Amino acid sequence: MAASCPEWLATHLQQAGGGVPFSRFMDLALNEPEHGYYGAGRARIGPEGDFVTSPSLGSDFAALLVPQLMAWLASLSTTDPVQRLSIVEIGPGEGHLARDLMTQLGEADPALLTRLEMVLVEANPGMRQRQQLLLEQVDGLPVRWCTLEQLRITPVRGVVIAHELLDALPVERLVWRDGSLQQALVELDPNAALRMSHRPLSVGLRDEINRVCGHAGIQLPPPHAEEGWTTEWNSSLPDWFAAMAAAVEAGVLLVIDYAMEAHRYYTAQRSEGTLMAVSSQQAGLSPLDQPGAQDLTAHLCIDVVDEAAKRHGWVVGDQAKQGEALLALGLAQRLHGLQQLPGQQLAEALQRREALLRLVDPAGLGGFRWLTYRRGLPEDGFSLSGAQGCSESRRD
Structure with missing residues (x-):
C-alpha cells in the first residue's frame, strides 16, 4: 500500500x-538531522509519549542497576587501581537513566566515586539538547557528551550501556x-x-x-x-561492535533490548x-x-549479535531476562519496602509498585534481554546477576 x-x-x-x-x-x-524522529529531537519517551522505557517509569530501575554496575567497576578497579573509570551510555534517549544513575551513584563508595565519570554518546543534536537540559541541575558525577568518533580517539575503561539502542539500528x-x-x-x-x-x-x-x-x-x-x-x-551490527571495540580499552558492555534466539x-x-x-x-x-x-524498531537476533561481537574481539558473557536480572538485584525487597512508607505517601507507593511490576512483566519490559560482552578483562568478576547458565551456550 x-x-x-x-x-x-x-x-x-x-x-x-x-x-x-x-x-x-x-x-x-x-x-535525518532536520526531519528524523531522533535526529530532529521529535522522539517522545515516557508514559505520556510514544513509548515507555524502563528508566522512564521512575528511578527504581537505575537504583536496581547500580549494584551491578558497581560490582563490575570494583572488579575493573582492581585490575588498574589508579586509572579513571567511565560509565558510558550510548544513545541516552531523554537522559532519564543517566540522571538517575548520577543521583544514585552519589551514595556509592567514595574512593571509587572520585575516579568515575559519566559519558553520554549521542549522535543526534536534537536529543543531545534535551539531555543537557535535563542533566544541567544534577550533581554528583562529572558528565560529558561526545560522539563515538571522539570516544575512539581516547578509549575509555569502564562499563558501557546500550539500552534500547541496537533495536533502532x-x-x-x-x-x-x-x-x-x-x-x-x-x-x-x-x-x-x-x-x-x-x-x-x-x-x-x-x-x-x-x-x-x-x-x-x-x-x-x-x-x-x-x-x-x-x-x-x-547489517549495522558488525560496524557498531567494531566502533565500540575501538572506543573501549577494557570494559563490560551491557546490551538491554528486545531480543531472541535464532x-x-x-x-x-x-x-x-x-x-x-x-x-x-x-x-x-x-x-x-x-x-x-x-519510531521504527526491530528485535535483535541474539545469535547474530553474538557473532558480530565475537568477530570484533568481544568475549560473549552472560545473559538474562530483565525480570530475572532485576529480581536478583533486589526488586522483591524494594517492593516489600514500599509497604513501610507512611500513609501520606500511598499514592507514590502505588505508582512505584505499578512501575516495578511493569519492569518484570514477562509479556512486556520483563522480557527484555540483558546481554553482556567484555574485552581486555579476565573472566572472573564480571558475571551478570540473574544469569541462568545461558552463557555456556552463547560461548559455543
Missing part, C-alpha cells in the same frame, strides 16, 4: 534514483519471493507516494548473510517458509518479521506512514 511522502524524504529518494534499500529509508526516518528487510531471498526497497511510485518493492540481494549482502548463518547455524529462509515470508537482517527469530510462523512502527503508545502501524514522526 502506498503512503504519502514528505518533500524532504522525496528529495533524498530522487537523489538516489527514486528508491533506496529499506535500511536507508529507516536511517533517514529516524536520524537500520535493518534490511528480506523477503522470500520466487524461490530466493530478496531485498526490500522503498521507492516513489508514479504519484510520488511511498511504496515497497524488491530486488535480488547484492553480492555483498548475500555473502554476509551466508557467512553469518554458516557460523551461527541459521537457515534462511527457515523450513516451510511460504511465499512472501519476511524478516529483518541487521530458532525463535527465524521461523516460518514469524512470517512478518519483528519490525514495528510505534507512535502514541500504539504499535503495529505501517512503517511507511509519517516518516520522521514515528
Whole structure:
C-alpha cells in the first residue's frame, strides 16, 4: 500500500534514483538531522509519549542497576587501581537513566566515586539538547557528551550501556519471493507516494548473510517458509561492535533490548518479521506512514549479535531476562519496602509498585534481554546477576 511522502524524504529518494534499500529509508526516518524522529529531537519517551522505557517509569530501575554496575567497576578497579573509570551510555534517549544513575551513584563508595565519570554518546543534536537540559541541575558525577568518533580517539575503561539502542539500528528487510531471498526497497511510485518493492540481494549482502548463518547455524529462509515470508537482517551490527571495540580499552558492555534466539527469530510462523512502527503508545502501524514522526524498531537476533561481537574481539558473557536480572538485584525487597512508607505517601507507593511490576512483566519490559560482552578483562568478576547458565551456550 502506498503512503504519502514528505518533500524532504522525496528529495533524498530522487537523489538516489527514486528508491533506496529499506535500511536507508529507516536511517533517514529516524536520524535525518532536520526531519528524523531522533535526529530532529521529535522522539517522545515516557508514559505520556510514544513509548515507555524502563528508566522512564521512575528511578527504581537505575537504583536496581547500580549494584551491578558497581560490582563490575570494583572488579575493573582492581585490575588498574589508579586509572579513571567511565560509565558510558550510548544513545541516552531523554537522559532519564543517566540522571538517575548520577543521583544514585552519589551514595556509592567514595574512593571509587572520585575516579568515575559519566559519558553520554549521542549522535543526534536534537536529543543531545534535551539531555543537557535535563542533566544541567544534577550533581554528583562529572558528565560529558561526545560522539563515538571522539570516544575512539581516547578509549575509555569502564562499563558501557546500550539500552534500547541496537533495536533502532537500520535493518534490511528480506523477503522470500520466487524461490530466493530478496531485498526490500522503498521507492516513489508514479504519484510520488511511498511504496515497497524488491530486488535480488547484492553480492555483498548475500555473502554476509551466508557467512553469518554458516557460523551461527541459521537457515534462511527457515523450513516451510511460504511465499512472501519476511524478516529483518541487521547489517549495522558488525560496524557498531567494531566502533565500540575501538572506543573501549577494557570494559563490560551491557546490551538491554528486545531480543531472541535464532530458532525463535527465524521461523516460518514469524512470517512478518519483528519490525514495528510505534507512535502514541500504539504499535503495529505501517512503517511507511509519517516518516520522521514515528519510531521504527526491530528485535535483535541474539545469535547474530553474538557473532558480530565475537568477530570484533568481544568475549560473549552472560545473559538474562530483565525480570530475572532485576529480581536478583533486589526488586522483591524494594517492593516489600514500599509497604513501610507512611500513609501520606500511598499514592507514590502505588505508582512505584505499578512501575516495578511493569519492569518484570514477562509479556512486556520483563522480557527484555540483558546481554553482556567484555574485552581486555579476565573472566572472573564480571558475571551478570540473574544469569541462568545461558552463557555456556552463547560461548559455543
